[in-house]
Amino acid sequence: MLTRxxxxxxxxxxxxxxxxxxxxxxxxxxxxxxxTAVTELHPAAEQSGHGEVSPYVKNPDxxxxxxxxxxxxWNMRVGFFFGISVALVIGxxxxxxxxxxxxxxxxxREAERLVVQREKxxxxxxxxNYYDVNKIVLPAAEKE
Amino acid sequence: MxxxxxxxxxxxxxxxxxxxxxxxINTTTHSLVITLIxxxxxxxxxxxxxxxxxxxxxxxxxxxxxxxxMWLLPLMIIASQFHLIKESPTRKKLYITMLISLxxxxxxxxxxxxxxxxxxxxxATLVPTLIxxxxxxxxxxxxxxxxxxxxxxxxxxxxxxxxxxxxQNSTGSxxxxxxxxxxxxxxxxxxxxxxxxxxMMAFMVKMPLYGLHLWLPKAHVEAPIxxxxxxxxxxxxxxxxxxxRITTMLTPITSFMAYPFLMLSLWGMIMTSSICLRQTDLKxxxxxxxxxxxxLVIVAVLIQTPWSFMGATALMIAHGLTSSMLFCLANxxxxxxxxxxxxxxxxxxxxxxxxxxxxxxxxxxxLALPPSINLIGELFVVMSTFSWSSISIIxxxxxxxxxxxxxxxxxxxxxxxxxxxxINNLPPSYTRENTLMTMHLLPLLLxxxxxxxxxxxxx
Numbered sequence: 001m002l003t004r005x006x007x008x009x010x011x012x013x014x015x016x017x018x019x020x021x022x023x024x025x026x027x028x029x030x031x032x033x034x035x036t037a038v039t040e041l042h043p044a045a046e047q048s049g050h051g052e053v054s055p056y057v058k059n060p061d062x063x064x065x066x067x068x069x070x071x072x073x074w075n076m077r078v079g080f081f082f083g084i085s086v087a088l089v090i091g092x093x094x095x096x097x098x099x100x101x102x103x104x105x106x107x108x109r110e111a112e113r114l115v116v117q118r119e120k121x122x123x124x125x126x127x128x129n130y131y132d133v134n135k136i137v138l139p140a141a142e143k144e
Numbered sequence: 145m146x147x148x149x150x151x152x153x154x155x156x157x158x159x160x161x162x163x164x165x166x167x168x169i170n171t172t173t174h175s176l177v178i179t180l181i182x183x184x185x186x187x188x189x190x191x192x193x194x195x196x197x198x199x200x201x202x203x204x205x206x207x208x209x210x211x212x213x214m215w216l217l218p219l220m221i222i223a224s225q226f227h228l229i230k231e232s233p234t235r236k237k238l239y240i241t242m243l244i245s246l247x248x249x250x251x252x253x254x255x256x257x258x259x260x261x262x263x264x265x266x267x268a269t270l271v272p273t274l275i276x277x278x279x280x281x282x283x284x285x286x287x288x289x290x291x292x293x294x295x296x297x298x299x300x301x302x303x304x305x306x307x308x309x310x311x312q313n314s315t316g317s318x319x320x321x322x323x324x325x326x327x328x329x330x331x332x333x334x335x336x337x338x339x340x341x342x343x344m345m346a347f348m349v350k351m352p353l354y355g356l357h358l359w360l361p362k363a364h365v366e367a368p369i370x371x372x373x374x375x376x377x378x379x380x381x382x383x384x385x386x387x388x389r390i391t392t393m394l395t396p397i398t399s400f401m402a403y404p405f406l407m408l409s410l411w412g413m414i415m416t417s418s419i420c421l422r423q424t425d426l427k428x429x430x431x432x433x434x435x436x437x438x439x440l441v442i443v444a445v446l447i448q449t450p451w452s453f454m455g456a457t458a459l460m461i462a463h464g465l466t467s468s469m470l471f472c473l474a475n476x477x478x479x480x481x482x483x484x485x486x487x488x489x490x491x492x493x494x495x496x497x498x499x500x501x502x503x504x505x506x507x508x509x510x511l512a513l514p515p516s517i518n519l520i521g522e523l524f525v526v527m528s529t530f531s532w533s534s535i536s537i538i539x540x541x542x543x544x545x546x547x548x549x550x551x552x553x554x555x556x557x558x559x560x561x562x563x564x565x566x567i568n569n570l571p572p573s574y575t576r577e578n579t580l581m582t583m584h585l586l587p588l589l590l591x592x593x594x595x596x597x598x599x600x601x602x603x
Contacts, residue, residue: 088590101597
């Protein structure tokens with residue numbers, strides 16, 4: 001990591017340094033480009049001159065979406081309305097009132113009804129054989 | 145399904161034809177509306193599937209994953225707005241188009257009836273993800289990451305193509321719904337065991353299984369925030385979903401073929417959890433924690449009991465939301481300090497208290513605190529694994545402890561303690577970031593109240 005510092009040339013001030021050799025693209029690096037190296041805490045945005053100015057200076061109601069205040073405000077409203085009010089609240093209410101998921105409650109009611117009916121008729125609650133015994137065709141016993 | 149797919153496709157003209165000031169607003173709005181119209185799919189009123197057409201169906205397994213996919217697109221769009229600020233409008237629109245095309249492929253993958261269509265879309269999801277990682281990633285390592293990501297997945301999935309074509313020839317149809325009833329039991333011959341391996345390896349690489357997980361830390365770390373979110377939340381679950389679907393056709397040799405992968409996963413989840421304790425890079429920690437959680441899902445899918453399937457499905461959804469939220473939190477740190485080193489920005493709780501609340505909740509859900517759905521998933525998996533083999537409880541118990549350790553380690557390292565002196569001028573949390581965290585957390589908490597929709601087909 002430390003060898004990379006020498007690549008930028010210690011004689012040149014950082015603001016005037018040329019393109020760092022390790023970037024692949026030839027275009028200007030974006031402001032969010034960085035690395036895990038501790039030495040590169042100051043992003044390339046400083047080169048454009050307004051790296052450390054807080055966005056709240058120009059727009060005290062900055063919401064984080066855009067530097068244009070109108071667009072920022074609308075983006076915030078749209079996000080909250082459609083995201084929370086519509087999708088989560090209306091969607092959540094819809095999900096809460098969905099009918100019997102996977103027929104579990106029906107299965108419980110049906111089971112209780114069948115148990116009552118079978119106990120009344122005196123039949124066993126469930127038959128021992130899963131398949132109808134008469135329908136199983138076994139191969140004839142072979143002589144060894 | 146067309147009522148979901150066609151609007152998602154139409155998001156692309158929406159992006160390109162929007163005014164430059166309205167790109168983000170339009171895409172956010174419309175992707176959220178599309179999420180809303182896909183909610184009726186959760187109305188699984190019988191124990192079978194909703195057969196919407198000959199090409200698409202949705203059942204209790206694919207629907208929660210589909211919901212997660214649809215919910216994640218607006219979140220990805222909101223999360224990407226900061227790091228794309230300096231890009232030209234065309235580049236922004238291209239980025240959003242990549243996200244939308246990924247969404248289209250994922251929606252179709254999760255609802256595909258035919259396995260070849262599932263396979264084609266499974267591979268197709270690689271392309272936009274690769275473009276996002278290699279073009280918009282932050283460091284030079286992104287090229288290597290893209291290479292690992294692409295080739296690990298491709299090498300794993302080419303045998304799957306051959307296996308699917310063979311199954312089509314022998315069974316006559318690869319319709320997932322029919323294959324459950326038509327498939328013949330596999331014998332213990334070499335050809336059938338190789339068929340089993342060919343079918344499963346693609347999904348093992350995607351999950352990822354512990355020995356084949358090298359692509360994941362690279363890809364997750366080098367991807368931009370939307371790439372990390374979609375990778376952690378959805379693309380890993382493609383592997384789990386594929387495994388859950390294809391194991392119905394691979395009985396009964398799964399009972400012994402699964403042993404090597406079970407051992408790798410049981411050991412791997414402890415290994416990757418332990419590696420998390422030694423990570424300096426925050427995103428790398430979250431990436432390894434994803435491997436650990438997915439190893440639990442692999443164990444659950446391979447032991448094939450009803451409870452383990454329920455646990456696997458719940459864990460996939462829970463982990464999707466939690467992991468995506470953790471990546472968003474790590475990104476909020478990265479956007480301020482431009483570094484992923486965890487110890488660089490400490491004591492953030494005093495500076496950004498609301499963000500600290502989100503960090504706390506995300507860490508708590510990551511360590512599977514009751515009553516979150518993370519706990520439901522993990523608990524079901526641990527219980528079913530214990531009934532499969534009593535000694536696995538030791539490994540599972542160690543994993544749960546180490547998961548708690550690294551989650552709290554990550555929380556304490558970033559939030560508590562004395563602040564580092566150079567972060568005094570960090571900007572406060574933006575509404576955008578808080579919205580993002582809320583939209584991750586609220587579904588997670590609401591699902592804790594009503595988990596039956598995410599418990600899968602065997603609920």
